[in-house]
Amino acid sequence: MDFSAIRLELVAALIALSLLAVGLIAPRGKREMTGYIAAIAFLGLLALAFLAPGHGSSFLGGRFLNDPLALFFKRVFITAAFLVALMSLRFTAGLEESRSEFFALLAFSLVGMMVLSSANDFLSLYIGLELMTIPLVVLTAYDRASGKSTEAGTKYVLLSAISSAVLLFGLSLLFGASGSLAYGDVAAALAKPAFGPASGDPLAVIGGVMALAGFAFKIAAVPFHMWSPDIYEGAPTPVAAFLAVGSKTAGFAALARLLFFVLPSNGGGLSLVVISLSVLSMVVGNLIALPQTNMKRLLAYSSIAHAGYMLLGLVAASRAGLSALLYYIVLYLFANVGIFAAISSFGDGGRSGEIASLRGLWKRSPFMAASLLVCLLSLAGIPPAAGFLGKFYLLAEVARQGKLWLAALALLMSLVSISYYISVIRVIIMEKAEDESRIRVPIAQKAILALSALATVGLGVFPGPLTAWTQAIAAAVLR
Amino acid sequence: MLGLNHYLVLAALLFCIGFIGAVAKRNAIAVLMGVELMLNGVNLNLVAFDRFGNHAEPLGQAFAVFIVAVAAAEVAVALAMILTLYRKRGNTNVDDLEGLKW
Numbered sequence: 001m002d003f004s005a006i007r008l009e010l011v012a013a014l015i016a017l018s019l020l021a022v023g024l025i026a027p028r029g030k031r032e033m034t035g036y037i038a039a040i041a042f043l044g045l046l047a048l049a050f051l052a053p054g055h056g057s058s059f060l061g062g063r064f065l066n067d068p069l070a071l072f073f074k075r076v077f078i079t080a081a082f083l084v085a086l087m088s089l090r091f092t093a094g095l096e097e098s099r100s101e102f103f104a105l106l107a108f109s110l111v112g113m114m115v116l117s118s119a120n121d122f123l124s125l126y127i128g129l130e131l132m133t134i135p136l137v138v139l140t141a142y143d144r145a146s147g148k149s150t151e152a153g154t155k156y157v158l159l160s161a162i163s164s165a166v167l168l169f170g171l172s173l174l175f176g177a178s179g180s181l182a183y184g185d186v187a188a189a190l191a192k193p194a195f196g197p198a199s200g201d202p203l204a205v206i207g208g209v210m211a212l213a214g215f216a217f218k219i220a221a222v223p224f225h226m227w228s229p230d231i232y233e234g235a236p237t238p239v240a241a242f243l244a245v246g247s248k249t250a251g252f253a254a255l256a257r258l259l260f261f262v263l264p265s266n267g268g269g270l271s272l273v274v275i276s277l278s279v280l281s282m283v284v285g286n287l288i289a290l291p292q293t294n295m296k297r298l299l300a301y302s303s304i305a306h307a308g309y310m311l312l313g314l315v316a317a318s319r320a321g322l323s324a325l326l327y328y329i330v331l332y333l334f335a336n337v338g339i340f341a342a343i344s345s346f347g348d349g350g351r352s353g354e355i356a357s358l359r360g361l362w363k364r365s366p367f368m369a370a371s372l373l374v375c376l377l378s379l380a381g382i383p384p385a386a387g388f389l390g391k392f393y394l395l396a397e398v399a400r401q402g403k404l405w406l407a408a409l410a411l412l413m414s415l416v417s418i419s420y421y422i423s424v425i426r427v428i429i430m431e432k433a434e435d436e437s438r439i440r441v442p443i444a445q446k447a448i449l450a451l452s453a454l455a456t457v458g459l460g461v462f463p464g465p466l467t468a469w470t471q472a473i474a475a476a477v478l479r
Numbered sequence: 480m481l482g483l484n485h486y487l488v489l490a491a492l493l494f495c496i497g498f499i500g501a502v503a504k505r506n507a508i509a510v511l512m513g514v515e516l517m518l519n520g521v522n523l524n525l526v527a528f529d530r531f532g533n534h535a536e537p538l539g540q541a542f543a544v545f546i547v548a549v550a551a552a553e554v555a556v557a558l559a560m561i562l563t564l565y566r567k568r569g570n571t572n573v574d575d576l577e578g579l580k581w
Contacts, residue, residue, distance in 0.1 A: 123542055130549045134556055141560055150563050157557045158510050158573070162501050164553075165517035168546060169494055172524035172539075176487075179528075181538050 004054035005066040008074055009114050011048060015041045016107035023100020031099055035089045038103035042082035042110075049075050063121035063182060068473045072326060073117035073253040076333060080245045081110045083337045083451075086444040087344055088238040091143075102142060106242065109135040113246055117253035122171045122181040125254060129167075129218075132250055133160050136243060140235040152234025159227045160217070167214020173207030174262075187262050208263045208270050212277075215258070218251030219307045220300075222280035229300040237353065240296055241340035244303050245333045252310060252329065256322065259314050260478065275315050275406065281308030282413040289420050295343055296353040298420065299336065302379060305417060306332055309394055312410060316397045319474040324393035326470040331378060331386035331459055338375035338452030342368050345445040355424060360433030368441055369428050371453035378456045380421035381414050386459035393467075486527035494520030507561045507571040511554060518550050 003010070015038070022034050049071070058065045085106060092099045112132030119125035137160065141153025175181055178189035190204055213224060220228040232240040263270055285305030292298040310332070313325025343353050345368065361369040378385035391414055399407040441449070459466055497516025504510050522543040529539025565571050 123545060126542075127545065127549065130553065134552060137556055137560070141563065144563070147567055150560070150567055154507065154557075154560045154564050154573075157553070157560050158501075158507065158514075161511070161514045161553055161557065162498070162517070165494075165497070165501075165514055165521065168518065168521040169524065172521050172528070172542075175525060175539060175542070176528040176532070179532050179534060181542060 002057050002059060005057035005059040005064060005118075007052070007054045008045065008049055008078075009111055009118075011045055012078075012107055012111045012114060015045065016104045016111065019100050019104040019107060023104075026100075028096075031096065032089075032093065034100040034103055035085065035092055038106065039082060039085040039089075042078060042085055042107075046075065046078045046082060049078055058120070060121075060124075062184065063124050064115070064118050065120040066118055067477060069256070069477045070114075070118040070253070072470075072473050073249065074114045076249055076329060077110055077113040077117070077246055080242065080249070080333055080337065081106060083341075083448055084238050084242045084246070086448055087241060087337070087341050088236075089444045090344060090442050091236050091238055095142075098142075102139065105135040105139050109139070109242070109246070113250040113253075116250045117257075119254060119257070120183045122175065122183075122186075126164075126168065126171070128250075129164060129254070132247065133164070136239070136247060139239045139242070140231055142239065143236045146234070148234040149236065152231045155227060155234075156231050163214050163217035163224070166210050166217075170207045170210025170212075170214060173203045174211065177201060177203035177207060183257070183262050190263065205269060209273055211258065211263075212255075212270065212273055215251050215255045216277055219248050219255065219310075220304050221277045221307045221311065222284040222304060225281070225285070225304045225307075228304060229297045232296045232300040232303075233294060233353070237296070237340055237344040240299075241337055241344075244299065244336050244340070248303065248307065249329055249333070252314075252325070256314060256325065260317065260322070271315065271317070274311060275403075278308045278311035278315055279406070279409060281305060281311065282410055283308075286413045286417045286420075289417065292420070293355055294353055295339075295355050295358070295424070298355065298424070299339060302417065302420075303332075303336065305413065306379070309391060309410060309414075312394045312398050312406070315403070315406070316394075316401055318397065318401070319471070319478050320393070320397040320400070322478060323467070323470040323474040324390070324397055326473060327393055327459075327463070327466060328390040330466060331390045331456065334452045334455040334459070335375040335378040335385075335387065338371055338449055338456065339379075341445050341448040341452065342372045342375075345439065345441045355427055358424065358427050359431040360436060361428045361439075363436060364433060365439040365441055367446070368439065368449060371449035372428065373425060374453040374456050376421045376425055378460070380418045382418070384457060384460045386456050386463070389460060389463050483527055483531040486523060486531075490520045490523040490527065492520075493517075493523065505572050505574050507557075507564070507573050510573060511557055511561075515550070515554070518546060522546055 019034060019038055053071050054066055092102050109132050112128050115128030116132055119128050137153055137157040140156050141150050143149035178186040180186050217224040281304055285301050289298055289301035310325055310328055313321045374385055378387035381387040381391045395407045395410055494517050497513045500513030501510050525539040525543045529537055561571050
C-alpha cells in the first residue's frame with residue numbers, strides 16, 4: 001500500500017491527537033500555547049502540502065485519490081484551518097478547561113474535509129463527510145455561556161443527520177443501480193444505455209437526485225439552506241467562518257467529483273436540478289440578504305448566494321467552468337475570512353455581530369475598516385478586488401455555452417447584492433458611533449485582516465498565476 | 480417467495496416513515512428516532528442489493544456496518560447536545576428553539 005497518498009491526512013490526524021495531549025500535559029496557566037501550537041502546526045502542514053504532497057498517488061486500490069484537484073482543495077482547507085485557528089485565539093482565551101479540545105476538533109474536522117476531497121468511493125465519501133460534520137457540530141455548540149450556541153448546535157446536528165440519511169439513501173440506490181461503490185465502476189455502469197440517468201432508469205435518477213440533495217445541504221444551496229443563517233449567528237464567530245469557508249468548500253469538492261466523474265450531468269435531468277439549485281440560491285439568497293440587520297446572518301445569506309454563483313461552474317461542466325470555480329473558491333475564502341476576523345475583533349468577540357455595531361468604524365479603527373471594505377467589495381464583485389474577475393470567469397463560461405439567460409440572471413442578482421454590501425459600507429463610513437473610542441484589534445486578527453485584504457487585491461490585480469494554476473488543474477483532471 | 484422488490488418497498492417505507500417522524504415530531508429525541516429509522520431503511524437497501532446482486536465482495540454489507548458505527552457516533556453527539564439543551568431550558572422541544580429565527 002502506498003501510504004504517501006494519505007500523508008497529509010496522517011499528519012493532520014497526528015496534529016489533532018498531539019493537541020489533545022498538549023492540553024493534558026501543559027501546566028495550568030500555560031495552556032494559551034495550545035492555540036499557537038495549533039496555528040504553527042497548520043502552517044507546517046500547509047508547507048508540507050506544497051512541498052511534498054504525494055502527487056497523483058492513490059490509496060486502497062484507488063478508493064482514495066490524491067489527484068491535483070484533491071490537492072488544490074486540501075491546500076484551501078489547510079489555509080482556512082490556519083486562519084481560523086489564528087482567529088480563535090481570542091475566543092478561546094476564556095476557555096481554560098477546554099481550549100486544547102477546541103483546536104483538536106478543528107484539526108479532526110480538517111481531516112474529514114481532506115478525506116472528502118479525495119474520496120473516490122461512496123464509503124470514503126461518507127466517512128469523510130461525517131468526520132467533517134461531527135466535530136463541527138461540537139464546535140458550533142462550544143460557547144456554553146450562550147444559549148444561542150447550544151441551540152445552533154442542536155439544530156445543526158439534527159438537520160445534518162437528516163440530510164446525511166437522505167444522501168445515504170441516494171447512495172444506496174446508486175449502489176443498487178450499478179452494483180459497485182467505487183466511482184469509476186459506478187460511472188461505467190451508469191454510462192451504459194440500459195441504465196444511465198438519460199435513459200430514465202428510476203434507481204439511478206432518484207439516487208442521483210437524493211445524493212445531490214445531501215450535498216446541496218452541505219453547500220447551503222436553496223431550498224436546503226434554512227440551517228445556515230441560524231447556525232452562523234449562533235456559532236462562535238471563528239467556527240462560523242470555518243463553516244462558511246471550510247464546510248462549504250468541502251461540499252463543492254465532493255460535488256464536483258460526483259458531477260464530473262460519476263453522474264454525467266450533461267444532457268440528463270440532473271443538469272436541470274443543478275441549474276435550478278443555482279438559480280434559486282442566487283435569487284433567494286440575495287433577496288433575503290437585503291433586509292438583514294445582523295452581520296453574521298447577512299454573511300450567511302450572501303454565502304448562500306455565492307453557492308449559487310459557484311454552482312454555475314458545475315453547470316458549465318467544462319474545463320473553463322471548473323477552473324473558474326476553483327478561482328472563485330480561493331477569493332471567497334479570503335474575503336469571508338477577512339470579514340469574520342473583523343467581526344470577531346469586536347469587544348464581545350463578535351457574539352452579537354449586529355451591523356449597527358460597525359457604526360463609525362472608519363474613525364474607530366481605520367485599518368480594520370479598510371480591510372473590511374476590500375473584502376466586502378470583493379464579495380460584491382467590484383473591481384479591482386478579486387470578486388469581479390471571479391464572477392466574470394464564471395459568467396463568461398456559462399454565456400459561452402449558450403445559457404445567456406442564466407448569465408444575465410446572475411449578473412442581475414449580483415447587481416442586487418451590491419446594494420446590501422454598499423449599505424454595510426455606508427454604515428462603516430458615514431454613520432456616527434455613540435462610542436468613538438478606538439478599537440484595539442488583537443495582533444492575530446490584524447494579521448488575518450492584512451493577509452485577506454492583500455490576497456483579495458492581489459488576486460484581482462495579478463490574477464495570472466492563480467488562473468494558470470487552476471487551468472492546469474482543470475486540464476489535468478478533465479480529459 | 481420474497482424477492483428484491485419486497486425488500487426495496489419495505490426499505491422505502493421505513494425511510495419515509497422515519498423522514499415524516501424526523502420532520503413532524505416536536506421532541507428532539509423523537510426526531511433522532513426518525514433519523515435512525517431512515518438509516519435502517521438505507522441499511523436494508525444496501526444489504527438487499529448486496530444479497531440479490533452478483534458481487535464478488537460483500538460491499539453493501541460492509542457499507543451497512545460502517546453506517547451503523549458512524550450513526551452511533553452521530554447519535555452520541557446529538558444526545559449530548561440535547562442534554563445540554565435540556566439543562567438550559569428544561570425541555571427538548573424543537574419548536575421552542577426560537578432564540579434564533581428557525
